[in-house]
Amino acid sequence: MNERSDNPHAFPPTQWSLILSAQANESEIRARALEQICSRYWHPVYAYARGRGLKPPDAQDLTQGFFAHLLSTGGLRSVSEAKGKLRSFLLVAVRNFLTNEWIKMNRQRRGGGATVLSFDWEDAEKRTALEPVDHVTPEVIFERHWALTLLRAAMERLESYYREKNKERLFDQIGGFLDSREGMPSSRELGEALDMSPAAVDQAVYEMRKRYRGILLREVAATLEEGERAEDELRYLLGVFGG
Numbered sequence: 665m666n667e668r669s670d671n672p673h674a675f676p677p678t679q680w681s682l683i684l685s686a687q688a689n690e691s692e693i694r695a696r697a698l699e700q701i702c703s704r705y706w707h708p709v710y711a712y713a714r715g716r717g718l719k720p721p722d723a724q725d726l727t728q729g730f731f732a733h734l735l736s737t738g739g740l741r742s743v744s745e746a747k748g749k750l751r752s753f754l755l756v757a758v759r760n761f762l763t764n765e766w767i768k769m770n771r772q773r774r775g776g777g778a779t780v781l782s783f784d785w786e787d788a789e790k791r792t793a794l795e796p797v798d799h800v801t802p803e804v805i806f807e808r809h810w811a812l813t814l815l816r817a818a819m820e821r822l823e824s825y826y827r828e829k830n831k832e833r834l835f836d837q838i839g840g841f842l843d844s845r846e847g848m849p850s851s852r853e854l855g856e857a858l859d860m861s862p863a864a865v866d867q868a869v870y871e872m873r874k875r876y877r878g879i880l881l882r883e884v885a886a887t888l889e890e891g892e893r894a895e896d897e898l899r900y901l902l903g904v905f906g907g
Contacts, residue, residue, distance in 0.1 A: 680750045681890045702731045709758050710788045711809035715802035730761045748889035811901035818880040842876050
């Protein structure tokens with residue numbers, strides 16, 4: 665399956681490796697890739713801040729301040745602690761930032777109040793509010809929202825693929841049942857709604873699930889250093905919901 669056919673704007677799985685390997689402070693490749701990473705994976709940082717007890721305005725300030733710090737050359741000093749995973753790097757980096765920088769800045773916004781990147785705080789707060797009150801650690805909250813970010817991105821890419829193929833009706837009918845058939849209409853009922861045979865519906869469900877998994881694995885691979893197994897990382901991330 666060609667990744668470009670899934671989404672022409674797909675995040676290349678080599679971007680994190682480019683950041684890890686780029687040594688020059690003025691590297692334009694690293695700067696562009698890092699800004700894209702900030703834009704895509706900021707929500708777990710916000711969720712971590714909320715998990716540490718910060719109120720929404722302070723969590724917003726910390727998130728903006730953290731990414732202002734990360735987008736500076738000094739923000740990459742903890743890359744060596746990441747052990748190849750973008751997830752590990754960001755968690756270590758935001759934890760260090762909160763410990764070392766935030767206390768000094770909690771009465772002022774990083775960069776004089778300037779907005780570093782545009783984030784949807786309302787959506788972030790709604791998603792964070794769904795976190796069960798089970799006294800999990802901020803680190804577990806971060807990893808849960810990291811997993812949810814990847815799952816959400818993969819689903820958006822899958823939906824985009826089917827809509828580009830003029831198969832939006834197919835996606836709308838079965839896209840919500842990729843993880844489980846619980847509550848899913850029968851193949852006969854779906855076939856009547858889609859003007860397809862039950863056998864064709866079953867095949868379409870199989871193909872959509874297979875495509876979704878492939879997209880999801882590429883989303884995961886984009887957060888790993890080359891050579892690491894996306895299957896292992898995905899297995900770990902799905903496991904954080906049971907802890």
